[in-house]
Structures are given as C-alpha cells and as structure tokens.
Amino acid sequence: MTLIPKVKPPPAKAERKSWPEKVKQEVRERSGGVCEAHRIKARYGLPKSCERKAEDLDHMEPVWAHGESTTENAAYLCKDCHKVKTLIDNREAKEASRKQGYTGQAARRAKRKAAGKRPLIQSRNNLGWKPDNYVSPLSKAGRKGNRE
Numbered sequence: 662m663t664l665i666p667k668v669k670p671p672p673a674k675a676e677r678k679s680w681p682e683k684v685k686q687e688v689r690e691r692s693g694g695v696c697e698a699h700r701i702k703a704r705y706g707l708p709k710s711c712e713r714k715a716e717d718l719d720h721m722e723p724v725w726a727h728g729e730s731t732t733e734n735a736a737y738l739c740k741d742c743h744k745v746k747t748l749i750d751n752r753e754a755k756e757a758s759r760k761q762g763y764t765g766q767a768a769r770r771a772k773r774k775a776a777g778k779r780p781l782i783q784s785r786n787n788l789g790w791k792p793d794n795y796v797s798p799l800s801k802a803g804r805k806g807n808r809e
C-alpha cells in the first residue's frame with residue numbers, strides 16, 4: 662500500500678500559486694459557502710458531508726504534486742477540514758521528497774560523498790575511508806611531503 666504520488670516534487674519549496682479571481686468566484690458559487698469536504702479523496706478521512714462554513718480554498722492535488730490552480734482542482738473547505746488536509750499533504754510531501762532522494766539521511770550522505778567528505782557515521786562499510794587525494798605518510802611520496 663502506498664500513498665505516495667508518483668510525481669517529482671520540486672527540489673525547493675513548492676512556489677505558492679495564488680488563486681485566480683475567476684476560480685475563486687466559481688468555487689464560491691459552486692459550494693454555496695458550505696465546506697466541500699466531500700470533494701476530497703476518501704483517504705484523507707474527511708467527513709462525507711461537512712456543514713460548516715467554508716473559508717479556505719484548497720488545492721485538492723497539492724501544488725508540490727503539480728496540482729493546478731483551477732476550479733476542478735479546488736475545494737472550498739472549512740478551517741478544520743483544511744487543517745487536516747494540509748497536515749496529511751505536508752506529511753506526504755516530506756515522504757515523497759525523502760523517497761526520491763531530495764532530502765533526508767540518504768540525500769545528506771550522498772551530498773557529503775560528492776563533496777569528498779568523511780561520512781558522519783562510521784559504519785563497517787566506511788571504516789577505512791580516506792579522501793580521494795590521500796597519501797599515506799608511510800609511502801615515499803608521503804615522507805617527501807612531510808619534509809616540506
């Protein structure tokens with residue numbers, strides 16, 4: 662079971678797209694000012710019908726997952742439903758970015774490795790780690806180097 666969308670999140674934070682006035686108006690009219698939690702996918706666990714006053718416009722498919730600011734991708738949500746939806750979206754964004762190697766431990770390790778730095782954590786695999794340009798002080802070249 663996977664909740665992770667097969668999309669590439671942008672490396673930086675997803676840019677905030679503001680809603681076009683036309684979309685705002687269309688969605689307000691469609692919703693009649695009542696929370697549209699029923700439009701949100703079932704996996705978010707929002708109530709099938711929420712009667713509260715709608716206050717926030719939400720990207721059903723989040724921006725980081727390439728969701729557009731269109732009427733079809735918009736849901737007019739009450740504060741509570743929006744909070745839940747955003748919480749889950751943020752968690753999934755983090756997970757996707759980690760799994761795709763943009764952030765997290767694997768990404769930090771790869772970055773250190775690319776910079777030729779010693780891994781922060783010693784493991785069986787890197788006990789004998791040396792920088793690429795390492796010259797043993799016991800070798801001929803190393804002894805020469807020490808006298809300079």
Ligand SMILES: [Zn+2]
Pocket residue numbers: 696697698711712713738739740741742743
């Ligand atoms: Zn609601």
